[in-house]
Amino acid sequence: MPDNPFLIAGGGIGGLTTALALARIGQPSIIIEQRTRIDEIGAGIQLSPNASRILIEMGFGPALAKTAAEPHRLVIRSGKSGKMIGGMPLGQAMRSRFGAPYLTIHRADLQTILLDAVRGSDTIRLAFGRNVAEIENNGPSSVRIRCDSQSASESVTGAALIGADGLWSNVARLIGDTSKPEFRRHIAWRGLVARKDWPADLPVDQTNLWLGPGAHLVHYPIRRGEFINLVAVTSDRDNEPGWSRTGDPSILQKRFSRWHTDAFRAIQSVGDWTIWSLFDRAPRQTWFDNRVALLGDAAHPVLPFLAQGAALAIEDAHVLSTEIKNKNGNLIEAFTNYTRIRKSRSSKIQSTARRNGDIYHMPWPLSIGRDLTMARINFSDHTSWIYDWQYP
Numbered sequence: 001m002p003d004n005p006f007l008i009a010g011g012g013i014g015g016l017t018t019a020l021a022l023a024r025i026g027q028p029s030i031i032i033e034q035r036t037r038i039d040e041i042g043a044g045i046q047l048s049p050n051a052s053r054i055l056i057e058m059g060f061g062p063a064l065a066k067t068a069a070e071p072h073r074l075v076i077r078s079g080k081s082g083k084m085i086g087g088m089p090l091g092q093a094m095r096s097r098f099g100a101p102y103l104t105i106h107r108a109d110l111q112t113i114l115l116d117a118v119r120g121s122d123t124i125r126l127a128f129g130r131n132v133a134e135i136e137n138n139g140p141s142s143v144r145i146r147c148d149s150q151s152a153s154e155s156v157t158g159a160a161l162i163g164a165d166g167l168w169s170n171v172a173r174l175i176g177d178t179s180k181p182e183f184r185r186h187i188a189w190r191g192l193v194a195r196k197d198w199p200a201d202l203p204v205d206q207t208n209l210w211l212g213p214g215a216h217l218v219h220y221p222i223r224r225g226e227f228i229n230l231v232a233v234t235s236d237r238d239n240e241p242g243w244s245r246t247g248d249p250s251i252l253q254k255r256f257s258r259w260h261t262d263a264f265r266a267i268q269s270v271g272d273w274t275i276w277s278l279f280d281r282a283p284r285q286t287w288f289d290n291r292v293a294l295l296g297d298a299a300h301p302v303l304p305f306l307a308q309g310a311a312l313a314i315e316d317a318h319v320l321s322t323e324i325k326n327k328n329g330n331l332i333e334a335f336t337n338y339t340r341i342r343k344s345r346s347s348k349i350q351s352t353a354r355r356n357g358d359i360y361h362m363p364w365p366l367s368i369g370r371d372l373t374m375a376r377i378n379f380s381d382h383t384s385w386i387y388d389w390q391y392p
């Protein structure tokens with residue numbers, strides 16, 4: 001491993017993509033991940049064109065094509081009546097308009113693609129089971145960190161530290177931002193159904209969004225249609241910070257029992273649910289300090305109601321590595337530009353996602369106005385500012 005690598009705290013989608021983007025501009029890195037192995041929960045993720053474009057440009061097109069699904073349209077329906085409220089074409093329409101596909105993929109498959117590439121790289125090292133616990137960030141050309149593992153502590157020096165350590169970022173805290181994420185009174189239930197257990201008359205090759213009072217449901221295919229991924233979100237005061245836990249199916253079934261039979265049967269088909277309390281935070285004031293910068297959820301956690309959290313982390317990795325290359329290694333200038341470019345976009349996506357939560361869960365009779373408005377919206381135009389993003 002060459003001297004002065006970039007240190008990356010966190011081996012999530014943001015950290016892995018950052019290491020790979022840095023490798024492409026000839027910069028070595030060490031990924032420091034607190035978990036002893038990376039195993040994603042059984043759930044899906046939507047990869048919109050703004051993110052798939054970057055991954056394809058990085059050479060992952062064939063691997064994505066092997067494992068992802070590509071729903072041909074989004075259908076928005078009333079959770080109570082089942083009536084179609086709105087929607088937009090995906091599939092070829094997305095490729096034609098944005099030059100990249102709208103994919104849906106199992107998180108484990110995406111992670112395997114990224115991890116295989118990381119493991120195959122000569123310039124990336126993975127250090128598992130280590131927690132970034134302390135930072136010395138006064139140097140003119142390097143940063144020193146202390147990593148703790150179960151058995152020992154060690155010091156590591158690098159050119160810079162990228163905090164890709166997620167919602168509860170310790171790196172952000174260590175550079176002085178002690179603000180806490182805020183619970184947004186939504187709980188996400190995530191589950192997977194094998195195609196053979198999915199009601200035969202329910203659609204597989206499209207993304208369905210069902211809206212009802214105090215809840216919504218999304219389902220889409222993953223692994224080329226072998227599984228259907230479901231996310232049911234309920235407005236809730238219950239809150240167990242951050243961590244996933246097992247959900248009792250009967251609670252969710254009760255909550256959705258008066259929904260349209262198609263939505264209810266979709267919920268009923270899931271055996272195991274995992275629950276997440278949903279948090280985001282006000283945009284951070286500080287994105288970098290000297291030789292430490294934040295990226296992904298560590299910088300800007302987003303509620304999942306626009307399916308953009310991981311997409312933003314992928315965009316961040318692309319912009320950061322491009323700026324490091326453009327500034328010939330002058331990291332302060334690179335971090336300054338990175339922050340300027342990323343702050344307004346991520347803040348807009350954060351606030352739009354939060355607003356979507358309120359819109360999706362509107363009670364009757366407000367939902368009547370919402371449905372009439374949605375029926376008139378051209379969603380392809382309405383969302384193009386998200387999907388046509390490119391840099392430079």
Ligand SMILES: Cc1cc2nc3c(=O)[nH]c(=O)nc-3n(C[C@H](O)[C@H](O)[C@H](O)COP(=O)(O)OP(=O)(O)OC[C@H]3O[C@@H](n4cnc5c(N)ncnc54)[C@H](O)[C@@H]3O)c2cc1C
Nearest residue numbers: 010012013014034046132165166296297307308309310311
């Ligand atoms: C229900 C739900 C559905 C979603 N759906 C979508 C979607 O369809 N599309 C989309 O784009 N996004 C989606 N998201 C958002 C997306 O999952 C996240 O935004 C994304 O995973 C963030 O990636 P990250 O790498 O920034 O952080 P994380 O994935 O949180 O990774 C952070 C890593 O850092 C490690 N770590 C933490 N602290 C330390 C430390 N001190 N030292 C070392 N390691 C540390 C953690 O173990 C973890 O591995 C969804 C989120 C939810 C909750």
